[in-house]
Amino acid sequence: MKKNLNVIAAYSIMMVLILLVGIFQSWNVALSIFNLCLISAVMTMGANIQWGYAGLINFGIMGYTALGGLAAVLISVDPVQEAWRAGGFDILMGLWLVIVMILVIRFVLKRFEKSKIRTYSIAAIIISGILLIRFSMEPGIEAIEAVDPAKTGFLGGFGLPIIFSWIVGALFAGGLAFVIGKVALGLRADYLAIATLLISEIVIAIIKHEDWLTRGVKNVIGLKRPAPYEVDLQTTDWFINLVEKFNSGKLDLISNLSDRQAALNQFVIEGSSVFVKLCYSGLFLIVVIILLILTQKALYSPWGRMMRAIRDNEEAANAMGKNVVKQHLLIFVLGSAIVGIAGAMLVTQDGLFTPGSYRPMRYTFLIWVMVIVGGSGNNFGAILGGFVVWFLWIESAPIALFLINFFTVGIPESNTLKAHLIQSVPYFRFLMMGLGLLLIMRYRPKGILPEKIEIK
Amino acid sequence: MDILNAIILLLNYIFIPALTYGSQLALGAIFVTLIYGILRFANFATGDMMAFGTMVTILFTWYFQSLGISLGVLPTALLAIPFAIIFMILYMLSIDKFVFKYYRTNKSPPVQLAMVSIGVMFVTQAVVRIIIGPSDRRFFDGEKFIIKAREFKEMTGLNEGLALKSTQVLTVFVTIVLVSLLFWFLNKTKTGKSMKAYSDNEDLALLSGIDPKKIVMITWIIAGILATIGGALYGLDKSFKPFTYFNNMLPIFAAAIVGGIGNPFGAFLGGYVIAFSEIFLTYAYKKFFMYILPESMEPESLVQLLSTDYKFAVSFSILVIVLLYRPSGIFKGKVL
Numbered sequence: 001m002k003k004n005l006n007v008i009a010a011y012s013i014m015m016v017l018i019l020l021v022g023i024f025q026s027w028n029v030a031l032s033i034f035n036l037c038l039i040s041a042v043m044t045m046g047a048n049i050q051w052g053y054a055g056l057i058n059f060g061i062m063g064y065t066a067l068g069g070l071a072a073v074l075i076s077v078d079p080v081q082e083a084w085r086a087g088g089f090d091i092l093m094g095l096w097l098v099i100v101m102i103l104v105i106r107f108v109l110k111r112f113e114k115s116k117i118r119t120y121s122i123a124a125i126i127i128s129g130i131l132l133i134r135f136s137m138e139p140g141i142e143a144i145e146a147v148d149p150a151k152t153g154f155l156g157g158f159g160l161p162i163i164f165s166w167i168v169g170a171l172f173a174g175g176l177a178f179v180i181g182k183v184a185l186g187l188r189a190d191y192l193a194i195a196t197l198l199i200s201e202i203v204i205a206i207i208k209h210e211d212w213l214t215r216g217v218k219n220v221i222g223l224k225r226p227a228p229y230e231v232d233l234q235t236t237d238w239f240i241n242l243v244e245k246f247n248s249g250k251l252d253l254i255s256n257l258s259d260r261q262a263a264l265n266q267f268v269i270e271g272s273s274v275f276v277k278l279c280y281s282g283l284f285l286i287v288v289i290i291l292l293i294l295t296q297k298a299l300y301s302p303w304g305r306m307m308r309a310i311r312d313n314e315e316a317a318n319a320m321g322k323n324v325v326k327q328h329l330l331i332f333v334l335g336s337a338i339v340g341i342a343g344a345m346l347v348t349q350d351g352l353f354t355p356g357s358y359r360p361m362r363y364t365f366l367i368w369v370m371v372i373v374g375g376s377g378n379n380f381g382a383i384l385g386g387f388v389v390w391f392l393w394i395e396s397a398p399i400a401l402f403l404i405n406f407f408t409v410g411i412p413e414s415n416t417l418k419a420h421l422i423q424s425v426p427y428f429r430f431l432m433m434g435l436g437l438l439l440i441m442r443y444r445p446k447g448i449l450p451e452k453i454e455i456k
Numbered sequence: 457m458d459i460l461n462a463i464i465l466l467l468n469y470i471f472i473p474a475l476t477y478g479s480q481l482a483l484g485a486i487f488v489t490l491i492y493g494i495l496r497f498a499n500f501a502t503g504d505m506m507a508f509g510t511m512v513t514i515l516f517t518w519y520f521q522s523l524g525i526s527l528g529v530l531p532t533a534l535l536a537i538p539f540a541i542i543f544m545i546l547y548m549l550s551i552d553k554f555v556f557k558y559y560r561t562n563k564s565p566p567v568q569l570a571m572v573s574i575g576v577m578f579v580t581q582a583v584v585r586i587i588i589g590p591s592d593r594r595f596f597d598g599e600k601f602i603i604k605a606r607e608f609k610e611m612t613g614l615n616e617g618l619a620l621k622s623t624q625v626l627t628v629f630v631t632i633v634l635v636s637l638l639f640w641f642l643n644k645t646k647t648g649k650s651m652k653a654y655s656d657n658e659d660l661a662l663l664s665g666i667d668p669k670k671i672v673m674i675t676w677i678i679a680g681i682l683a684t685i686g687g688a689l690y691g692l693d694k695s696f697k698p699f700t701y702f703n704n705m706l707p708i709f710a711a712a713i714v715g716g717i718g719n720p721f722g723a724f725l726g727g728y729v730i731a732f733s734e735i736f737l738t739y740a741y742k743k744f745f746m747y748i749l750p751e752s753m754e755p756e757s758l759v760q761l762l763s764t765d766y767k768f769a770v771s772f773s774i775l776v777i778v779l780l781y782r783p784s785g786i787f788k789g790k791v792l
Contacts, residue, residue, distance in 0.1 A: 437574065
């Protein structure tokens with residue numbers, strides 16, 4: 001108990017902060033911050049597995065998040081029959097060609113010794129394959145994108161419940177991580193960082209511009225929900241009764257019947273959106289807890305010990321007969337898959353998929369700030385980092401506004417400098433993140449909750 | 457005549473834009489490579505530092521414009537750049553003093569320094585956005601074109617026009633002058649040679665009495681000059697928007713690594729490799745083939761290898777390929 005005092009204290013402070021937002025701003029805001037904190041926590045757990053457990057640097061988090069989001073679209077959207085009829089065959093042909101190309105490359109790699117000729121022939125196969133695939137898919141893509149472009153213009157998905165996409169998102173992200181890991185994990189740390197950053201940009205470019213698959217920058221909106229809709233809730237009896245019971249104290253004060261009804265309606269409208277957010281919170285919390293249990297178990301298992309050994313001294317671990325390359329690949333895939341879950345969760349919560357919104361600042365570097373600030377190598381630290389940093393990211397604008405007003409209290413509103421500062425309040429979040437990261441790295445390099453390894 | 461038209465077409469749409477863009481990338485890439493070679497970390501704040509330098513340039517330009525000072529046909533920004541460089545160098549030296557120095561003296565691993573540079577990136581981004589805002593700004597004044605497309609057509613009687621913007625000529629000219637000065641400095645002066653030695657082998661360099669503090673300071677000064685001029689030229693040619701500068705960091709990194717990180721000459725060429733391949737692969741060659749092929753063989757499609765949407769993806773793919781087959785870059789890295 002005593003050992004974990006700092007963990008409990010840190011989490012209590014965080015919860016109190018969110019409750020304060022609920023009391024002073026609104027419960028809606030508090031819950032949406034809480035939900036995104038939970039999603040961020042899943043992302044940081046993924047990054048933490050890679051960085052904290054194994055010392056692998058992965059700046060491609062944005063790419064895996066987007067793939068998770070793509071999974072949500074592909075699983076939950078109903079298939080667009082017309083588009084399938086228009087160009088489905090060409091697309092399937094194209095996919096078949098991709099598989100053939102990969103098989104041929106594998107065959108060449110297996111069959112022939114490593115040589116210059118082999119390298120060049122593989123390059124030739126890839127280039128001619130890409131050209132062939134492009135030309136065979138072109139008419140299909142055009143036909144699909146022409147099908148009712150204002151509403152669909154893409155193939156749609158499988159029409160399954162969106163919850164499934166959380167698993168599929170993990171599979172997508174893990175698959176991509178497997179390919180990237182195979183080719184890039186041999187690179188030195190900083191090269192790996194740059195390579196993963198650039199590869200994630202390529203992934204985003206593909207998601208943005210392959211309209212037949214993702215609708216691209218036209219966005220997919222109105223995804224199915226695992227939670228009830230506010231409009232439905234507002235007309236269900238049990239929910240109205242629940243809200244009435246919950247607010248009976250306030251309602252009893254109103255004697256006029258029509259006023260009472262109006263107040264109740266207001267409560268129901270507010271309550272419905274809080275209720276929906278609570279549903280999401282419950283779902284996300286389940287995911288976070290399951291992942292936390294699994295990662296904690298892994299950390300203290302023989303496998304976790306081996307990972308730390310590899311992280312701390314790769315050569316020694318190698319000499320002890322541990323397959324460093326294989327373990328690195330495994331952990332790269334696992335961490336990325338967790339990020340993929342988070343990506344699917346994010347799209348589930350928003351109910352829309354906007355490829356244009358995936359930017360490295362928000363989805364890669366911010367997550368890294370979370371991991372470093374929270375404490376790499378410690379799962380509780382990583383989750384806390386997700387909470388603290390996301391909370392500050394959202395609340396930094398009000399805080400900055402308050403500080404500016406506080407320090408310039410004597411200056412009139414019309415002062416240009418003050419007006420300019422107030423106008424640029426949203427950008428203080430970058431300043432806060434940067435300073436936070438720099439201060440933590442300087443004075444508490446292991447994060448708020450440092451890694452603690454107990455030898456049992 | 458058709459052949460001439462085809463050549464002019466390529467010049468106008470591929471060669472000149474790529475040369476300009478390549479020069480802008482090259483300056484950034486040399487900046488990255490110098491920091492990597494001497495201070496030994498990948499500087500993720502590159503794009504934002506360039507944005508900072510450009511911002512100061514813009515502020516000075518506005519100040520000079522309000523005073524009524526101008527350079528006539530040349531953009532006023534040229535006058536502002538030297539002042540901006542001074543600010544930029546001060547900014548970089550203070551960042552080094554308050555942030556990077558601690559990790560350098562502690563001999564932290566490069567990854568940690570790269571992480572710290574992300575903190576610097578956030579702060580610089582905030583400073584730029586708070587001071588000048590996130591919106592698009594044009595600060596070009598003076599004569600816009602050296603040759604206008606229509607004038608060129610009238611002059612030569614060709615179908616294709618050749619437009620030559622003054623910013624393009626300026627960019628290429630300034631880059632050539634700056635890079636030649638830099639190489640002269642690195643190869644011929646004593647300080648330059650000691651920088652090379654320091655980058656090559658730190659311990660040996662220290663043994664032979666090279667002052668590391670001086671080396672670091674000069675590196676930041678050169679970096680400041682490169683970042684400001686590179687950023688300002690890009691802003692003059694296109695426009696200044698903080699977010700674009702942040703994004704430009706990616707092709708700049710690609711250029712530096714393709715050329716062999718730590719090798720300034722490689723970075724210089726890497727900039728052009730990236731720029732030319734981006735434009736070569738995404739240009740639609742239909743019109744070109746219409747000129748050189750007989751009428752019966754004219755292509756119907758656009759003859760475009762990749763759509764322009766994949767411009768960035770091209771440079772990153774080149775980088776990934778280079779990293780996989782020649783991790784040390786086309787020109788072997790780490791020999792400043």
